Amino acid sequence: MRQLRTLRIRAYAKINLFLNVVGKRDDGYHNLETVFQSIDLHDEIILRERDKKGVVIQCDHPEVPCDSSNLAYGAAQAIRNSVGGIRGLEIRIVKRIPVAAGLAGGSANAAAVLHGINELLSLEIPQSTLLRIGRELGADVPFCLIGGTSFGTGIGDVLTPLPPLPDVPFILINPGISVSTSDIFRNLHIPLTKRKKESIIIRNCVEKRDTVGIGKNLYNILEIPVFSKHPELSEIKFHLSTQDGTLGALMSGSGATVFALMQDTYAAQRCQSHFKNTYGFCITTKTYPCGVHIDN
Numbered sequence: 001m002r003q004l005r006t007l008r009i010r011a012y013a014k015i016n017l018f019l020n021v022v023g024k025r026d027d028g029y030h031n032l033e034t035v036f037q038s039i040d041l042h043d044e045i046i047l048r049e050r051d052k053k054g055v056v057i058q059c060d061h062p063e064v065p066c067d068s069s070n071l072a073y074g075a076a077q078a079i080r081n082s083v084g085g086i087r088g089l090e091i092r093i094v095k096r097i098p099v100a101a102g103l104a105g106g107s108a109n110a111a112a113v114l115h116g117i118n119e120l121l122s123l124e125i126p127q128s129t130l131l132r133i134g135r136e137l138g139a140d141v142p143f144c145l146i147g148g149t150s151f152g153t154g155i156g157d158v159l160t161p162l163p164p165l166p167d168v169p170f171i172l173i174n175p176g177i178s179v180s181t182s183d184i185f186r187n188l189h190i191p192l193t194k195r196k197k198e199s200i201i202i203r204n205c206v207e208k209r210d211t212v213g214i215g216k217n218l219y220n221i222l223e224i225p226v227f228s229k230h231p232e233l234s235e236i237k238f239h240l241s242t243q244d245g246t247l248g249a250l251m252s253g254s255g256a257t258v259f260a261l262m263q264d265t266y267a268a269q270r271c272q273s274h275f276k277n278t279y280g281f282c283i284t285t286k287t288y289p290c291g292v293h294i295d296n
């Protein structure tokens with residue numbers, strides 16, 4: 001009998017260096033302009049073939065569902081539907097990315113499972129098909145499949161890769177407030193005049209690897225509705241912004257994670273020591289050049 005194969009995959013989180021809402025669509029979604037950046041904070045996914053049929057999810061994080069609503073489950077089923085006749089799978093998720101935190105943890109897991117099943121079962125599904133399947137699972141899944149640094153339009157799913165940034169250190173703070181992305185977008189009432197912020201300046205800074213310029217031009221329109229509901233996030237941003245060696249600070253996605261771009265690792269470590277006893281989740285991380293890494 002053939003041995004059941006196993007694969008370990010790293011699923012990387014993202015932050016948004018820029019996020020603007022540029023219009024509402026007929027389908028209820030919003031059109032965005034965003035600059036995505038992968039960071040080296042990651043979940044681990046262990047993918048195993050099983051004798052029995054079906055997909056089984058294991059995850060010990062209390063807020064992550066282990067049923068069909070898990071995005072990793074959706075990803076596995078989508079591949080099974082598109083290929084057909086493949087054997088059962090067990091997906092174990094070791095969660096390190098905070099949940100519902102604006103870091104695309106669920107999307108990263110889905111992207112890892114799409115890449116992983118393709119590799120584990122030698123299916124040779126082309127990247128373009130994985131991207132199409134990913135887009136149906138969630139707006140951030142296509143970016144998580146590609147990773148690195150990208151400019152996103154549409155609902156964030158139309159991607160133009162940008163040149164990779166060098167190792168840039170970041171501090172991430174998550175105070176444990178969970179923010180529902182769909183609630184924030186549903187209640188988004190942004191005056192037209194506020195939509196003018198242009199992405200071209202920060203994209204130019206990324207092209208030139210100008211980290212000081214990136215720090216000055218960090219922008220996220222969703223801070224307006226999220227900070228008005230959770231003023232403590234605005235305070236965290238202020239405290240991070242005023243540390244020695246901070247080049248800029250911003251909320252990622254729809255929150256509640258706030259990050260600071262630091263001038264060097266020394267400043268990042270000093271800043272982390274300053275905040276680590278105040279917040280449950282306060283880490284130093286850095287840019288990462290891809291979204292999914294297969295370990296063996």
Ligand code: ATP
Pocket residue numbers: 063064065069070071072093098099100101102103104105106107109110140181253254255
């Ligand atoms: P985004 O930045 O893409 O909006 P997020 O980081 O804010 O995502 P996630 O961590 O993906 O949010 O979690 C959003 C919701 O999805 C949570 O309420 C969680 O219960 C659910 N969920 C489903 N599958 C997963 C998964 N594999 N990992 C984390 N959360 C998941």
